[in-house]
Amino acid sequence: MQTGAPGGDTGPWFAALSQELMKQADVKATLDKICQRSLDVVPSGDFAGITVRRRRARLETLAHSHEMALRCDELQYDLGEGPCAEAAIEDESFLVRSTADDxxxxxxxPAVARLGVHSLISVQLPGTAMDADRDPLGAINIYARKVDAFTTSDLARAKLFAIHAANALTTAQQVSTLSDAVEARHQIGVAQGVLTQRYGIDVERAFGIMQRYSSHANIKLRDVAVSVVELGELPAAYDDLSRPEKPTG
Known part of the structure; x- marks a missing residue:
C-alpha cells in the first residue's frame, strides 16, 4: 500500500490509489478506506470525515478518522450551515483558512474554532462520469487544528482524489445492490417452494399471494418471504379469507 502525499507525476500514484479503493469488500470498507487515505492525499490534515447524502438530501457521516471530525460534521447538520453541508449538495469545494473568521x-x-479546529478542506463526492445527472454522493471533509493549514494545491489534490473515491463508492454500492437482489430472489424462490408444498398450490399463485400480503401489510416482499421460510406457512396476520386451504388427505 502506498502512503504519503504524491510528488512529481501524480498519475501513477492516483491510479494505484484508485485500484486500492476498488478492491474493498463492501460499501462500509470503501468509505473507511476513502476516509483513511484522504489524510495521505492531504497530509496536513489532522482528521477526516465522509459525509454521505441520503434520501431527501439528508446528510450523515458514515466514516470518520477521529471523533472530532464527526463532531464538526454533525454541528453542520444541526445548524444547517457549513462547508461540507454545501459541498455535499452544491457543485462546490471549499478551502477554509480560518474557521473563526470566515x-x-x-x-x-466560531463553534468549531472553540473546539480547536481552525481550518479545513471540503470537496464534493460527485456523481460519476457514468451518470452525469446523478446527485452528488456526499463530501470528503479534512480538518486541521492549525490556522491556514492547507494550500490551493492541497485542494486540487483533494478534488482529484474525490473523483476516484466517488467511482469506487458507486461501484461498491452497485455491487451491494446486486448482491441484495440476488439474495432476495433466492429467498422468494424458497418461500414459493414452502407455500406450494404447504398448501398444494402452484408457484405462480404462491408468488401472487406473497405479493398481495406485501402490499396489504406494507412489508417488503423479501421480508414476507423470510417470514414464510421461518414459519413454514403464511404469517398469522394474513387475512384468513385469502389464505389458501391446506391440502387434505
Missing amino acids: PRWPRWG
Whole structure:
C-alpha cells in the first residue's frame, strides 16, 4: 500500500490509489478506506470525515478518522450551515483558512474554532462520469487544528482524489445492490417452494399471494418471504379469507 502525499507525476500514484479503493469488500470498507487515505492525499490534515447524502438530501457521516471530525460534521447538520453541508449538495469545494473568521458560516465557524479546529478542506463526492445527472454522493471533509493549514494545491489534490473515491463508492454500492437482489430472489424462490408444498398450490399463485400480503401489510416482499421460510406457512396476520386451504388427505 502506498502512503504519503504524491510528488512529481501524480498519475501513477492516483491510479494505484484508485485500484486500492476498488478492491474493498463492501460499501462500509470503501468509505473507511476513502476516509483513511484522504489524510495521505492531504497530509496536513489532522482528521477526516465522509459525509454521505441520503434520501431527501439528508446528510450523515458514515466514516470518520477521529471523533472530532464527526463532531464538526454533525454541528453542520444541526445548524444547517457549513462547508461540507454545501459541498455535499452544491457543485462546490471549499478551502477554509480560518474557521473563526470566515463570514460564510457565522454560527458553525466560531463553534468549531472553540473546539480547536481552525481550518479545513471540503470537496464534493460527485456523481460519476457514468451518470452525469446523478446527485452528488456526499463530501470528503479534512480538518486541521492549525490556522491556514492547507494550500490551493492541497485542494486540487483533494478534488482529484474525490473523483476516484466517488467511482469506487458507486461501484461498491452497485455491487451491494446486486448482491441484495440476488439474495432476495433466492429467498422468494424458497418461500414459493414452502407455500406450494404447504398448501398444494402452484408457484405462480404462491408468488401472487406473497405479493398481495406485501402490499396489504406494507412489508417488503423479501421480508414476507423470510417470514414464510421461518414459519413454514403464511404469517398469522394474513387475512384468513385469502389464505389458501391446506391440502387434505
